[in-house]
Amino acid sequence: MKDDLDADIAEFAVEKAREAGASFAEARMVSTEGSNFLLKNGNLEISEFNKVSGLGLRFIKDGAMGFLSSNVLSRDNLSRMIRRTLATISKSRINERVPFAEGKAVVDRYTVPQKRNLLDVDPAEKTGLLFEIEKFLASGTAKVPGRYLSLGDSVQEKLLLNSEGTRIESVTPRASFFYFLTIAHGDTSVQRYWQHGNAGGWEFVEGWGLPQKMAEEASALDRNAREGAAAPTGKLDVVCGPEVVGIMVHESVGHPYEGDRILGREAAQAGESFVKRGMLNTRIGSDVVDVSDDPRIEHSFAYYKYDDEGVPAVEKRLITKGMIREFLHNRSTAAALGTVSNAASRATDYDREAIVRMSNTFLKPGDHSEQELIEGITRGVYIKNFTEWNIDDRRLNQKYVGAECFLIENGRLTRPVIAPVIEIDTPTLWGSVDAVADNIEYHAGTCGKGEPMQGIPVWFGGPSMRLRNITFGGGTGG
Amino acid sequence: MDDGRFMERLMRSLQGAGADDVVISSINDDSIQLKFANSTISTTKSWNTQDIVVFAAVRGRTVSTSIKDLSEASLRTATKRIIAFADSLAPNREYEGIAKGPFSYAEVEGCYDPKVRSFGEEAPLLVERAIRAAAEEGVARSAGTLRASAVTARLISSGDVDVTEDQSGLYFSFRAMKDDEASGHAISVGRSLGGFDTEAAATRAARIAMMAQSPKTIVPGKYEVLFDHLAIANLLSVAGSAASIFSVESGLSFFKGKLGKRVASPIVSLYDDPRLPGGFGSSKFDAEGVPTRTTPIIEDGAYRNYLHNTSTAKRYKTETTANAGIISPSPHQVVMSAGDASREELIGRMRKGIYITNVWYTRFQNYETGAFSTIPRDGAFYVEDGEIKHPVKGIRLSENILNILAQVQGISKERRQVQGWEVDVPVLAPLVLTQPLNITRPGS
Numbered sequence: 001m002k003d004d005l006d007a008d009i010a011e012f013a014v015e016k017a018r019e020a021g022a023s024f025a026e027a028r029m030v031s032t033e034g035s036n037f038l039l040k041n042g043n044l045e046i047s048e049f050n051k052v053s054g055l056g057l058r059f060i061k062d063g064a065m066g067f068l069s070s071n072v073l074s075r076d077n078l079s080r081m082i083r084r085t086l087a088t089i090s091k092s093r094i095n096e097r098v099p100f101a102e103g104k105a106v107v108d109r110y111t112v113p114q115k116r117n118l119l120d121v122d123p124a125e126k127t128g129l130l131f132e133i134e135k136f137l138a139s140g141t142a143k144v145p146g147r148y149l150s151l152g153d154s155v156q157e158k159l160l161l162n163s164e165g166t167r168i169e170s171v172t173p174r175a176s177f178f179y180f181l182t183i184a185h186g187d188t189s190v191q192r193y194w195q196h197g198n199a200g201g202w203e204f205v206e207g208w209g210l211p212q213k214m215a216e217e218a219s220a221l222d223r224n225a226r227e228g229a230a231a232p233t234g235k236l237d238v239v240c241g242p243e244v245v246g247i248m249v250h251e252s253v254g255h256p257y258e259g260d261r262i263l264g265r266e267a268a269q270a271g272e273s274f275v276k277r278g279m280l281n282t283r284i285g286s287d288v289v290d291v292s293d294d295p296r297i298e299h300s301f302a303y304y305k306y307d308d309e310g311v312p313a314v315e316k317r318l319i320t321k322g323m324i325r326e327f328l329h330n331r332s333t334a335a336a337l338g339t340v341s342n343a344a345s346r347a348t349d350y351d352r353e354a355i356v357r358m359s360n361t362f363l364k365p366g367d368h369s370e371q372e373l374i375e376g377i378t379r380g381v382y383i384k385n386f387t388e389w390n391i392d393d394r395r396l397n398q399k400y401v402g403a404e405c406f407l408i409e410n411g412r413l414t415r416p417v418i419a420p421v422i423e424i425d426t427p428t429l430w431g432s433v434d435a436v437a438d439n440i441e442y443h444a445g446t447c448g449k450g451e452p453m454q455g456i457p458v459w460f461g462g463p464s465m466r467l468r469n470i471t472f473g474g475g476t477g478g
Numbered sequence: 479m480d481d482g483r484f485m486e487r488l489m490r491s492l493q494g495a496g497a498d499d500v501v502i503s504s505i506n507d508d509s510i511q512l513k514f515a516n517s518t519i520s521t522t523k524s525w526n527t528q529d530i531v532v533f534a535a536v537r538g539r540t541v542s543t544s545i546k547d548l549s550e551a552s553l554r555t556a557t558k559r560i561i562a563f564a565d566s567l568a569p570n571r572e573y574e575g576i577a578k579g580p581f582s583y584a585e586v587e588g589c590y591d592p593k594v595r596s597f598g599e600e601a602p603l604l605v606e607r608a609i610r611a612a613a614e615e616g617v618a619r620s621a622g623t624l625r626a627s628a629v630t631a632r633l634i635s636s637g638d639v640d641v642t643e644d645q646s647g648l649y650f651s652f653r654a655m656k657d658d659e660a661s662g663h664a665i666s667v668g669r670s671l672g673g674f675d676t677e678a679a680a681t682r683a684a685r686i687a688m689m690a691q692s693p694k695t696i697v698p699g700k701y702e703v704l705f706d707h708l709a710i711a712n713l714l715s716v717a718g719s720a721a722s723i724f725s726v727e728s729g730l731s732f733f734k735g736k737l738g739k740r741v742a743s744p745i746v747s748l749y750d751d752p753r754l755p756g757g758f759g760s761s762k763f764d765a766e767g768v769p770t771r772t773t774p775i776i777e778d779g780a781y782r783n784y785l786h787n788t789s790t791a792k793r794y795k796t797e798t799t800a801n802a803g804i805i806s807p808s809p810h811q812v813v814m815s816a817g818d819a820s821r822e823e824l825i826g827r828m829r830k831g832i833y834i835t836n837v838w839y840t841r842f843q844n845y846e847t848g849a850f851s852t853i854p855r856d857g858a859f860y861v862e863d864g865e866i867k868h869p870v871k872g873i874r875l876s877e878n879i880l881n882i883l884a885q886v887q888g889i890s891k892e893r894r895q896v897q898g899w900e901v902d903v904p905v906l907a908p909l910v911l912t913q914p915l916n917i918t919r920p921g922s
Contacts, residue, residue: 040728044568045805048542049559054527068524071546077526084598085524088510092602094609096518123566131568146729146846182729182846191729191844265515267621268653268663269899271838271855353521390839390874392853394658397872397920399851401843419843423874425920451513451623451651451899471921 005029005053005159005169009073013057014163016082022059022066024100026162028308029055030350033119034154039130041147047123054350057082063097064089065332069351099335105165106312110305112172114201118153121202126151129210136211137181142222146182146191151175151205166310174198174301174457175205176444183218185225192221192387192403194243197301197444197457204299220404228418229407233473237380238422239373239408239466242441244383244400245363246460250445252426253291254361254460256395257318257326258344259333266355269451271393274426275324277337285322285430288366291462292317293328295343295359301444301457302359307343309354316342318361322430330356348454355450363462366436373435373466375411381420381472382406382413399423420472432467439463481506481530484548485634491557492534493636497564499535499576501635501766501804504528509627510598517609517620519602532556533804536564540573540805574792576804577766579638584769588756591670594646595628604650608680612654615684617662622652624676639767647758648674651898653856654683659693659871662686663708663836663856667895667904669756683856686835690857693871700914702831703875703882704824704861709834710814711896711905712852713879716840718750718809718903721775722801723784723794725845732848732880736781742883744779745817750801751906752810758897759811759904766802770810773799776883785809813906817889824888824911826864832917833859833866837875838900848879851918876918885913 010027017025031053038046054071055078066085070077089095130149137144155173160166176197183190194217198204240248256273260266294315295304304313309331316326327337330345333356347354374382383402391398402420406413442461448454479487485502492500511523530545541564545556605624612620625648632642650666664682668674705713720731733741742748752770754760762770766788774782786794787802801807825833832854840852852875859866888911897904 043572044570045540045572046542047540047563047567047570049563050544051546052544053546064519065521066523067521068526070526072526072528081524081526084510085522088512088524088598088601089522091599092512092519092522092606094514094518094602094606095522096516096520098520123563127568148728148730180729189729189844189846191842191846263516264619264621264655265520267515267619267655268623268651272655272658274658351525351527353523388841388843388849388851390841390851390853392872393838393855397853397874399874399876399918421876423918423920425872428920451511453899473918 005031005157006073007159010055010159010161012075013055013078014161016079017057017059018163020082020086022061024163025057025059027055027057028347028350029159030156032154032156032349034152035123035126036150036152037127037130039134039149042134044127056347056350058353060098060100061086061089064095065098067353098332101331101335101341103164103166103310103331106306106310107167109169112199112303114173116202118173118175118202119155129205133211133214136215137218140215140219142218143184144181144218145184148180150178160308160310162310168306168310170305172199172303173201177205177208177210179214181218183221183225190221190225195444195446198299199301199303200299224404224416224418228416231417231420231472232381235469235471237377237466237468238470239377239380239382239464241384241464242439242462243385243443245462245465246443247386247389248429249291249361249363249462250358250460251391252395252398252429253318254293254358257328258356259327259329259337260356262327263333263336266449270449274394274396279324282324283322284324284427285319286433287322288436289319289322289430289433290364291319291361292364293358293361297360300360300442301459304359307345308347309341309345311341311343311345313343316344328356328358330354346456348456352450352452352454357449357456358447358458360442360459362440362442362460363436363465365438365440365463368435368437370437370439370464373437373464374408374413376435376466377408378410380408381417382408383420396426398426422470422472424470432470433465434468435466437464479548481528481548482632484553485530488532488553488556489634489636491553492560495557495561497534497536499636501533501576501633502530503631503633504530506630507627508595509625510601511623511625512601512605513623514605515621519605532560534560534564535573536561538569538573539564539567540570572793574789576635576637577768577788577798579767581639581767581769583641583762586753586755586760586762589669589760590644591646593671594626594648597626597671601626604676608652608676611677612680612684615681615688617654617656617684617687620652620654620680622650625649633763633767635767641763641767643762646670649897650676650679652680652683654680654687656687656691660687660690661856662690665896665898667758667897669758686857689859690869693869695872695919696860696870698918701917702828703912703915704828704831704833705910706835707894707896707907707909708836710910711901711907712837712840713882714748714812714814714905714907715901715903717748717879718812721750721785721809722807723786723790724806726784730845732846733781734846739781740779741781741880742776742779743886745889746776746779746883746886747815748776749774749813750785750809750811751813754811754813754906757811757904758895761810764800764802765804768798768800768802770800809903811904814908816891816893816908819888819890821890821909824890824909825861825866827888827911828861828864831861832870833861840900850879851876872919874918876916882912882915885915887911887913
C-alpha cells in the first residue's frame with residue numbers, strides 16, 4: 001500500500017464517526033494514477049497524466065445515511081466535515097431509516113495482474129498506437145474525414161475499511177479505447193462509436209488489434225452506406241449480433257433489475273423500474289433466455305473480487321429459462337427486500353457514494369451456431385452492430401438503430417441494409433427470442449447513473465440471438 | 479505551502495524548465511447534497527475538494543495534469559514530469575497559443591451569495607417543505623436532490639493573467655409521482671438563496687404528475703410539439719455543445735458548414751451568455767482567463783458564430799469568443815431569446831399536438847446530419863384544438879434537430895434556468911412550440 005492510501009487516516013475517519021454516534025462507518029481511500037490521449041483527425045490534441053486520491057466516508061447515525069468526501073486529508077478537516085454532515089442530518093425530521101443487511105468482516109488484499117504495467121508504458125508508445133490506427137484508416141477504401149481516437153489507462157488502488165472489521169486492499173489497472181468515426185458517403189455521412197476495455201496491463205491494449213479492426217469496421221460501414229438498400233419495415237425475423245444483444249441485456253435486463261430502482265431510490269435521476277418486488281419468479285422471456293451479471297470474469301472491464309461494501313463478488317442469475325430470478329443488490333436494498341447482498345455496490349471514485357451497479361452483464365450462450373440462426377430465417381434482417389439507441393426510464397420502451405446490417409433471404413445474408421429501426425417493449429423483446437447461439441462476446445461500456453453522475457466501467461455481451469416476428473419501422477430523423 | 483504560492487512557484491518553475499505557455503487553475507469546492515426518495519431523505523452528503531490543474535505547452539507539445547500534493551518536493555517532481563511527458567509526445571500541430579493579458583474583468587452580478595457557504599443546516603427544512611407541498615397536491619411520493627455549493631476559483635497564466643472568482647450554486651431537482659405512469663419533474667436553479675424556491679418547484683412537478691394520471695397510447699405520426707422548459711433545455715444544451723468549433727471538427731456538430739446560413743425559424747435566437755446575471759453557468763473569465771462576453775450562436779434563424787478559444791480562433795483567423803477549454807472550447811450557458819406568448823396562448827394555438835414536459839436519453843444516429851431520438855419522460859399530453867385532452871404514454875420523438883429548429887412557430891415570454899442530469903450546459907429556456915414533428919412508439 002503506497003503513501004497515498006494512509007490507513008491511519010481511514011481508521012481515524014471511521015473511529016471519529018463512531019465516536020460521534022454512528023452505528024456503522026466505512027472509509028474508502030482511493031488513489032488513481034493514469035493517462036489519457038486524444039488523437040483528433042491525426043493531431044494529438046489531448047495528452048494528460050493524472051494522479052488523484054482522497055477519502056470517502058459513509059456512516060449510519062440513528063438510522064440515517066451520511067456520506068462525505070475530501071482530498072484534503074487532515075484530521076481537522078475530516079473532523080469538521082463529519083460535524084457538518086451530522087449537523088445537517090440532525091436538522092432533518094424526514095430521514096429514511098436506512099435498512100442495512102448484516103455484514104461479515106473480510107480481510108484480504110488482491111491485485112489484478114499486469115504483464116506490462118500500464119504506468120510503465122511510455123507515452124510515445126501509447127500515442128504511437130493511435131498514429132498506427134490513423135495510418136490504417138488512411139490506407140483503407142473508406143473515406144473517414146472524422147477520426148476521434150481516445151486511449152485511457154488508470155491504476156486504481158483502494159483501501160476499504162469499516163467498523164465491522166473489514167479491511168480490503170486492492171489494485172486494479174484498467175485500459176480503455178474509445179473511437180468515434182465519421183465516414184463520408186456522398187453529401188452525407190455515417191457515424192459510429194464504440195469502446196474497448198479490460199482490467200489488466202498493456203498486453204490487453206495490444207490484444208485488441210485496433211489498427212486492423214478499425215480499418216475493417218470503417219470499410220464495412222462504408223460498404224453498408226454505398227450498397228445498402230432502404231431499411232425494411234413491417235414484421236420480420238431478426239438475428240442480433242453480440243454487440244446488439246449486449247446493449248439490449250444492459251438496458252432492459254440489467255438496469256430494471258437494480259434494487260435501488262425497484263425501491264424508487266433513483267427515481268429523480270436514473271428513474272424507477274417496471275420490475276416490482278413481486279415479479280421474482282415470474283416470466284419475462286422465452287425459456288431460452290438466461291442472463292447473468294458476474295464481476296468475477298478475470299480481466300473483465302468491471303472485474304472486482306469484492307464490491308465497495310466489502311461483499312464477496314458472486315454471479316447474479318437475473319433471468320434463468322425466461323424467469324426473473326434475482327435482482328442486483330447492495331446491503332441496503334437487500335435488507336429492504338428481505339435478502340442478502342449479492343455484491344453489486346460500486347462507486348467510481350472516492351468522492352462518490354457506492355450505489356447499486358451492474359458489472360459484466362450478459363446473455364448466456366446457447367448451443368446453436370450463428371449460421372444456424374440465420375439459416376432458420378426465410379426473410380429477415382441481421383443486425384451486427386448499432387448506432388443510436390435509447391430506452392425510457394422504467395426500461396420498457398426501447399429503440400435500436402442498426403449500423404452494419406444485412407438482409408436475410410432464404411437462410412442467407414444477401415445485401416446490406418441501411419439503418420433498420422427496432423422500437424420494442426421489453427417483454428415483447430425477450431419473449432420473441434427463439435434461439436441463442438454459442439458465439440459469446442463481451443463489449444466495454446461506461447454506464448451512467450447517480451447524482452452526481454458516476455460513469456462506471458462495465459462489460460455487456462452475449463452471443464447472437466434470433467427473434468421472431470419483430471416490427472421494423474419508426475423514424476430515424478433523416 | 480498554500481495553493482496560491484504553490485501555483486505561482488510552479489509557474490516560474492515550468493517557465494524556467496522550458497515551458498512556453500502555462501495555465502494553472504485552482505478550484506476549492508465546498509458542497510452539500512441531500513438526496514431524497516420515497517418522500518424521505520435517503521443520504522446526506524458533503525464534499526470538500528481542492529484541485530490544481532496545470533496546462534503546459536512545451537515546444538508545441540501540450541500537456542495537462544492535476545496536482546494534489548503542494549509540497550516543495552512535489553513542485554520539483556511536477557515540473558520534471560510535465561517536461562519529460564511533453565518530450566515523449568508528438569507536437570499538437572493545431573495548437574496556436576494562449577491569450578495574452580493582462581485583462582480587466584467586469585463582475586457578473588448575482589453569482590455569489592456568501593450565505594450559501596453556511597446553508598447546510600437549513601437544507602433539510604427546504605426539502606421537507608417541498609415534499610409537503612407536493613403531497614398537498616395529491617402525489618404519492620417524491621424524489622430528488624438539493625445541492626448547495628460554494629466555489630473559489632483562481633487562474634494564473636504565463637499570458638499575464640491572474641484572476642479569482644467566488645461562486646455559489648443552488649440546485650434543486652424534484653420529481654413527483656402519483657403512480658408508476660404519472661410523474662412530473664421540475665427544478666429550481668440559482669446562485670443565491672433569494673428566488674431559490676423549492677416549494678414552487680415541487681408544486682409544479684406535483685401538478686404535472688396529477689395531470690398525467692391514466693395516460694393513453696396514441697397513433698404514431700406527425701404532431702405539433704410544445705416543449706416545456708426541461709424538454710427544450712435538453713436539446714438546446716446539445717445545440718450549445720454543437721456550436722463549439724471542437725465539436726464541428728470532431729464530427730459532433732449539426733452546425734458544420736452552416737456559418738451565415740439559415741438553420742432555424744426566423745423567430746429563433748440563441749446565445750452563449752456567460753454574462754447573464756445570476757446565471758448558473760455565468761463566469762467573468764474562461765479557462766484561459768479571457769474576460770467573457772455574449773456570443774450569438776443563432777440570430778433570427780441564421781447561424782452566426784462557432785465558439786472559440788485563442789488557439790482555435792487563430793487557426794480560423796477570427797477572435798476568441800472566450801469559450802476556452804484550452805483544447806476544446808465549450809459553451810458557458812445557452813440562452814434562447816424570449817418570445818411573447820404565454821403557455822396558455824401556445825397551447826391555444828395547437829390543433830393536434832403533444833405537450834412534452836421533459837425528455838431523457840437523447841441519442842444521435844448522426845451528429846452531423848442531426849438525426850436523433852429522445853424519450854418524453856414525466857407528463858406528456860395530447861392537445862387538440864387548443865385544449866389539453868389527455869396524458870399520453872410510450873412515445874418517442876424521432877427527429878432531426880435542425881428540422882426542430884426550423885419548425886419553431888412560437889416561443890414563450892417566460893424563461894427558466896435549467897441544469898441537470900442530461901443538461902450539462904446550463905440553459906435559460908422558454909417554452910417552444912413547433913410545427914408537426916415525428917412521434918413514434920414501440921411496434922409502430
